Amino acid sequence: MVETITEADIAGAERLLGLAYTAKERAQMVGNLDGQRDLMIARRDLRLDNGTPMACRFDPRLPGFAMPHGIDALHPSEITAPLPSEPEDIAFAPLTNLSHWVRSGQISSRALTDLYLARIELLNPRLECFATVTPDLARAEADAMDALLGAGVWLGPLHGIPYGLKDLFDTRGITTGWGAEPFQNRVPDSDAAVTTRLRAAGAVLLGKTTVGALAYNDLWYGGWTRNPWNLNEGSSGSSAGSASATAGGLCGFSIGTETLGSITSPSQRCGTTGLRPTFGRVSRVGAMALCWSLDKVGPICRSVEDTALVLAAINGGDVRDRGSIAAPFHFDARAGIEGMTLGYLPEAFEDGATDVDRAALAAAKDLGIKVKEVTLEDLPYASLMTVVYAEAAAAFEALTLEDTDDTLRWQDDGAWPNTFRKARFVSAVDLVQTDRLRYRVMQALGEMMSGVDALIGPFSTGPMLVASNFTGHPCLHLRAGFEDIASRSMASLGAGKLTTGDAAGETTFTVPQGISLWGQLFDEGPLLNLGMALEKKLGVADRRPTFPN
Known part of the structure; x- marks a missing residue:
């Protein structure tokens, strides 16, 4: 009573x-x-299941917005590099090269698939980056792609390319466990929209990459996903397995999702190149919902141009997704960056910034484009987090009401279930007012971005990680350099904290560090052109991990 x-x-x-x-x-x-x-x-x-959406829907477009392009267009680089003789050189090759080698018959999809399956068998026990491996399906799909090529049919740049799919996308008849014990035996009877689109593009599914439980951190029901550059630390989350597998050369590319850092954070930790597209560009049908007004789907790769090839395949409106916005994707690898203006927030490169961050800004200034300081209105950006807490708590209401969260392997009291319970004490009035703040933030970022083509900065320093996720702006995170540091503690976002500080004599590891570029809404093409130029200037994309303990 x-x-x-x-x-x-x-x-x-x-x-x-x-x-x-x-x-x-x-x-x-x-x-x-x-x-x-x-x-x-x-x-x-x-009881509302996870697939029931909100009636309200978020639209990142301010009044007067016009789509920058009218039709889809994809013009990748022309690749002439021959197939290497060493399997490892093939495994770590950019997707552009893999695509060329498969299409030209230098390697079959079946051989490439077997190469990656062998690496998964060897390295997955150490990385714990695949929750489920599907070798029989992968070989069957690869054989089908080889048969199509033999008949003169080429489905596009992803034809015959093996990939890993984050384990919160439905795959018919294949476990999709969301990284969490209450759902680890969940087997969907249909495919997610992204799964279907990648199959139509000719990509070969190697298996399901690990996701931190319910899209939090890098802990999942089967273990702890590791950073290939230092096996003593996690790969960050929540696209933990996608970044770890791609960085470790266990797949050609992978798919991740981001609500608030879940593509960019593991890319920062593992040294991959992650593209978080504009909100609404990629369908989320059949994907686990965490926050309906924030969830985004994007590629995790080993080079900037690779992300364009994947985004072109998964892009497209979907009437089944209430947040979907039909928007053409236009990318031309031959386009230059002449005349572009790059902005930066000077305070983002002060306290908290690393030498790698500052070197990345210096490299950008050497690209021959205009680089200028910009300002962002002082608003309580962190207050927007209330929306994340409330939507996530609603998405998994039954978990805490029925106490089924007791089966989860949480490491501290700051994990999701505790946050879900606290969200009950957010008032409806405050939540509405936070949504109104979100509109003010959209206006503030719109004003700041109006004078530049892109913005550069450390992804977790300053307000941009939070602000840009709430406004829906696209973000490209790419490797910028390396640092020698001690193992970092578990962290849901960013670099985390040193486990024992920087005491003399402590073991250090050489790990990658990245830099973020934010672009205009629904105009990822110029952002990627800029990223390609910066990637070439920095010259650190080809270095491989050695999987040190």
Whole structure:
């Protein structure tokens, strides 16, 4: 039986919400709060599954926005490099090269698939980056792609290329466990939209890459996904397995998702190139929902141009996804960057920035384009996090109401279930006001980006990680250099903290560090052209991990 609400209960709730009412105001409210509470309890009796979307939908476009392109166009670089003799050189090759070798018959899709399956068998026990491996399916798909090529049919740049799919995308008849114990035996009866589009593009599914439980961190029901550059630390999350497998040369490319750093953070940790496209560009149908107004789907690769080939394959509107926005994707590898203007926030390169960050900015200034300081309106950007907490708590309401989260391998009290419970004490009024703040943030970033083609900065320094995820702007994160540092502790986002500080004599590891570029809404092409130029200037993309313990 639910007890009657008293004035003392209201006074206690005020402290949780940061409010202060008078005794008279509490007396006025107390009579009708029972009914308000009972309506909420009655709604909870209707169980909403993860696939039921919100009626409200987020649109990143401000008034007056016009799509920058009218039709799709993909013009990749012409590759003439011959097939290497060493399997490892093939495994770590850019997707552009792999595509050329398969199309020209220098290597069959079956041989490439077997090469990657062998690396998975050898290295997955150490990296724990694949939750499920599908060798029979992969070989069958590869054989089918070879047969099509033999018949003169080429499906595009991904034809015959083996890849890893983050284990929150449905794959018919194949376990899709969301990284979490309550769902580890979940087997969907249909494919996600991304799964279908990649199959249509000719890509070969090697298996499901690990995801931190319910898209948090790099811990999952089967273990702890590791960074190939230092096996003593995790690969960050939540696209943990996708970044680890790609960085380790266990696949040609992979697919990740980002709500708030889940593509860029593991790319920072593992040294991969991650592209978080504009919100709404890629369908999320058949993908686990964490936050309906924030979730985005994108590629994780080993070079900038590779991300364009993958995005072209998965791009497209989908009426089944309430957040989907039909937008052409236009990329031409031959396009130059002459005349571009790159902005940066000077404070982002001060406290908290690394030598690699500053060197990346210096390299950008040497590209022959205009680089200028910009400013961003001072707003309480961190307050937007309330939206993440509330939407995620709603997406997994049953988990905490029924206490099934007790089966999860959480490492500290800051993990998702505790956050879900705390979100119950966010007021509806504050949530609406936070949504209005989000619109102000859209205006602020729109104003800042109006004078530049792109912005450069450390991905987790300053407001841009949070702000750009909430505005829906695209972000490209690429390797910029290396640092010698001690093993880092578990962290959901970013570099994490040193486990034992930097005491003298502590073992250090050479690990990659990256830099982020943010671009204009639905105009990823110029962003990638700029990224290609910066990647070439920095000259660190080809270095491979040695999997040190």
